[in-house]
Amino acid sequence: MKKLFSILFTLIGLTSYSQTIVQGKVTDGKNPLPFANISLQGTYDGASADVNGQFMFETLEKGKQVLSVSMIGFISSATDINLTNDTINIEVRLEESINSLNAVVVTAGMFEASDEKKMVMLKPMDIVTTAGGGADITSVMQLLPGATRVGEQEGLFVRGGSAQETKTVIDGMIVQNPFFSSTPDVPQRGRFNPFMFKGTAFSTGGYSAQYGQALSSVLLLNTMDKQGENSNINIGLNLAGVNASYTHKGWLTASVGYNNIAPFFALTDTNLDFETIPSGFGGSLTINEEFKNSTIKAYSTFTENQSAINLPSYDESDETYLFSNRNLNSFTNASYTTNWDEGRWLLKAGASYSNNTDQLQVSGFGADRSDERSQARVVMSRLYGKENGSALTFGAEYHHIKQSNIYSGYEFALQDNYSSIFVENEFYVNSKLALRLGLRAENSTVISKTNIAPRLSMAYKLGKYAQFSLAAGRFYQNPEKEYLYLNQSLDFEEADHAILNYQIIKNGKTFRTETFYKRYNNLVSEEVDYFDPNPYRFPSGSLDNSGYGYAKGFDIFFRDETSIPNGDFWITYSFLDTKRKFRNYTEEVVPHFATSHNVSLVYKQFFNAISTNIGATFTHTSGRPIYDFNEDFVSFERTKDFQNLSLMASHVKQVNNSFLVFYATLDNVLGRKNIFGYRYSSDGRERYPVKPLMYRTFFFGINWTIGQVNGRIREAELDF
Template sequence: MKKLFTFLITILAIISAHAQTVVSGKITDKKGEILPFANIALEGTYDGASADENGKFSFSTDEKGTKKLLVTMVGFLNAQKEIQLNGQRVEVEIKLEETINALNAVVVTAGMFEASDEKKMVMLKPLDIVTTAGGNADIVSVMQLLPGANRVGEREGLFVRGGSANETKTVIDGMIVQNPFFSSTPDVPQRGRFDPFMFKGTAFSTGGYSALYGQALSSVLLLNTQDKLGENTSTTASLNLASAAISHTHKGWFTGSLYYSNITPLIKLMENNYDFEKVPQGIGASVSVNENFKNNSSLKIYGTFADNRSAINLPNYDAENTKYLFDNKNQNAFTNASYRQTYKDGLWVLNSGVSYSKNIDNLKIADLKADRIDERTQLRAVMSRLYGNNRSSTFNFGAETHWINVSNQFEQNLAALKDHYTAVFAESEMFASPKLAVRLGARAEYSSAIGKYNAVPRISMAYKTGKYSQVSLAGGRFYQNPDKEYLYLNKNLGFESSDHIIANYQIMKLGRTFRTEVFYKKYDNLVVEKGQIFDPNPYRFPTGQTDNSGNGFAQGFDMFFRDQKSLKNGDVWVTYSFLDTERYFRNYPKSVMPYFASKHNMSVVYKQFFTKISTNVGLTFSHASGRPVYGIDDDFGKVEMTKAYQNVSFMASKIKQTANSFIVFYAIVDNVLARNNVFGYRYSADGTKRYEVNPPMKRMIFFGVSWTFGKLNGRSKEADLNF
């Protein structure tokens, strides 16, 4: 009986073995490269195996008939293959397709410096901005240290690749900001109105930007506000030589701030060129609401109001050693609300917004009264559809409309302009493979102020040349309304235009980034004043006949290198830009290099954090070659250049942490060597005398303290300790 039982068990084992099917094979990618350690299984069963280091696998199964063989591997799309199980050996070879994800996908970078964590090409974060010497915690000032931007020390704004400041638009959460800077005073540059920590990311376009934005011949500065981060409650008080402020955040969703500014301590401490009748001072408040809802939606609301007063005696260039009063009472209000809603498990995304801004300048210039008013209301909606492998591709389409009212009144003379501007746009960013990305877009616009339409294409693409490197290309046409000063006089003018083509190479490896970019920009339909002698005064009001016969070009290359690896807790940037540009525009008699352009721009930024003493120090060197100088009724023959601009800046900050709060002490020294930089010249009316335009202070020393109880919304103690 015992022998019989053993015999029956053996027979059953043989029968069972013959009933099983052996499945084996090899896993590779689309190019035939071996993929080790993929997971293989029969659908609905526990039968399967893992591939070995050579991509090979083998397992047995009792299943019969048609079954699906499932293959999964991190970084690749899931694959399946139908096989027949009938007891005979099955051999398969399966090729996996690589997924598109943030770790391995190519990213379109031509013309764009991304400063958020949303893409691989991270360049700057908010902490980078506030810890950069020479930037004075001002977003635009730090952007001027990046390739493509010109340093123009006597005026605020971004001057990008031969473009004037009005060719760059500032955009917050998709909405154009009408007055991103504090009100201008002749030859005294103003700061931006917004705190860098408001924003989770900054994207600085040097050209070739997305079809989602318009009305900028050169550039857009895209600012995206912080999302709700946690349930933090904190209070921050700050005091420095120019202002005092207090801010409170409640459970992460509400923040309110108050500030008072007065630069009296600063100008009393430092030797300066100011002659104030009334020292600049002001009050302001801001409120932000940031909430996430259960229906996959979120709402952001930001509002700010500021009231600033100043009066300064400025040089009168027609009479030596005399001055005139420039008195400004400014009120500015800005509010922006954005709503985001996702549908169908994130497949569709709606981003919509509304904004309103109004800026009033009540001016007194000498004994004459002048007022400036700017007002803009804006509505915008963008729908995004995700598609493709792993939802890696995006199709965006939407529309926006603006109601713009601007006016200038000088004594009894009133110039006013109303514009209803509308645009529709569509754009798709798609991945032909993990190595090739293409972005195609189109934009159509209408401006009631000039009664004209336009429609333009935009294209960008990028190809991954290696594990850490890629090349990128961008191009398109960009339109912008003429300056309001020209439209006041002639509403028959058309859109000004520029065509961009940009190519770049970028490699990011082991904490180091190298990027180089070449560009060509062609201007057409620029506004020209006819029959006027050349007057170099940038604040003049145009007169005479105007048309769109102007043109120009800008071409050159940029280089950017950043090293966050070689020095422990150190960070070094080196940037260089070369610009060749000419323009026939405004009251220029012929095509020449515009006064705001310089051929060579370079900066070196160094930061070091000393962990043992919780101290951060930074040093920045900036250099810009001379800018052209043109006098009254100049024939533009032999061109004079200003001397080169050079500046060395230093900053340091020290953190002191207590049980439930932390204090940051900071100090800044701008133009450490007190170099006498010359930004240009102003001329007497007859052109016989000229005067240098210099910085208000040869050397500036600035210091202050910030004391936080708890955590700042979107910025933890640990983040501050690690900058």
């Protein structure tokens, strides 16, 4: 027995003597990282770092081993070590993961509303619950900094740019007709429902090389992914019409609708005389299916609308002419996405087709207009770098465009084959510095020209919540179609952007400020002897690319979603200094659609006890310049400042497996007599103010959803 105990104690002593001590410290290069996990790969030996990043453990393992160190928010480390009977001291440095939520991202010029890692600004529910926005995407975007509200025309006017300088893009495809057909001095709504889209990115300039043909801005809309396997029916009724949709097991949605705004007009007087109340019908079909590593999306819609309005001729106070339109519009958009090599390679391919026809009658004469666009696009991305945080993206797109118009009995037409290739590399120098370098080349057959557009963006993180961003680049677009009808020897119009951005997001609060400078070159200019302020005239005189101009200024945006319980508000202010010589302007002056100061205040409050949301929006826009016939541009008037206060309320009532949403809005509560400029008689001696369709509007409706509803959608509806 004595010999047995002697052998046992000897073995215990030898075992203790043969253990190796591994100790050290985990840091990020400057500061210790507490509670990091340390272990030997393939064993149970290891430890956790203390509050000072220090660690120590013992092991019986010998020889070459791999020491693994990991911590949430940092890239895991694997270090080769050689275990002997000696104590090993090692210092491990971890790099912050660029995929963590607080990693730096390029945001200059962009308001993202899709990816929380890229600074969420607006979601679909933000759009439909914003007073004064009318649940219209573009109208709500006009409440963000950088945009100007132009009340007599649809479109986004961004930082001194006209509506033609902004393009709407759905899943990478340019939308030829994002708004319902234009009527003189009557702005039109967008064609698309906000809930079609999972994200909205509004660019105020300096946008990615993946997009082109826009001198000022792009509105990027990405359609919803498949939302569960539920089926439901939705019915909507309001003062403008009725609609219904059916969703089958999450992958197929069909909808139909009829609109007639006679009930809406019956509530108040209008400033225009409608011969035929606007009405129409339409339908859409959406397919959205997911497979193991791929997704197929398809959306197709058709609408027919008609209206007729007696517009003032402006030559005599009571003289009018009839402007009637029957619009037929179809749009189909399909995309396919897939990935392979464990997600390192991404492919997105898409195609779309749109056809729009306006059967116009102006004073009894035909003035039809039509346009057609077919396009295809392929984009590939290769993820690389630590934790695949960087990406090399390249692709190509092709568009076939046909347009025609009848002016004063003459028919004009053009055809263009537009193509482009692009490459863009977004990479991280480290977790604090991100760069995006891009190059885009375009060719347009209608003008037989090619361009090359460089783009640069970068961002530097100042701390956990704040960063600076910079964006710069060159942007091109074709001249407007009215100019190309007359002269197809024109060149691309051109703009150079430079943007500096500071942004901080912390505790549900966002502060963002941005300064910008934009230089215009090669703008189309008409060689004329006098200025004609009629925005709907057909171009006259010889045309060239001698136009130029600039836009500069700054924006401020603040949003607070936490200080007021169940409340949300944001404030924006934009200052713009811009001048141009273009179109039929005889000198470099402030364009008629530009305003120096734009202010928006938006507030929303949800009351849990009664499941009700209320909101208010106030907007103030300084006066726009007024130019007469033969304007010398030395001294000119401005319109009075535009001001508008809007209110909205919505209430949700849930009954078993269905719920109802009641909503109402009141626009221009104070009844302010805003005007948007003047129209002139043919001799220029008389002028008449351009008024809104109504000075004050009231609108209400109800949505009823029956059946299973995906939890994400229900949460949005109930929580606003």
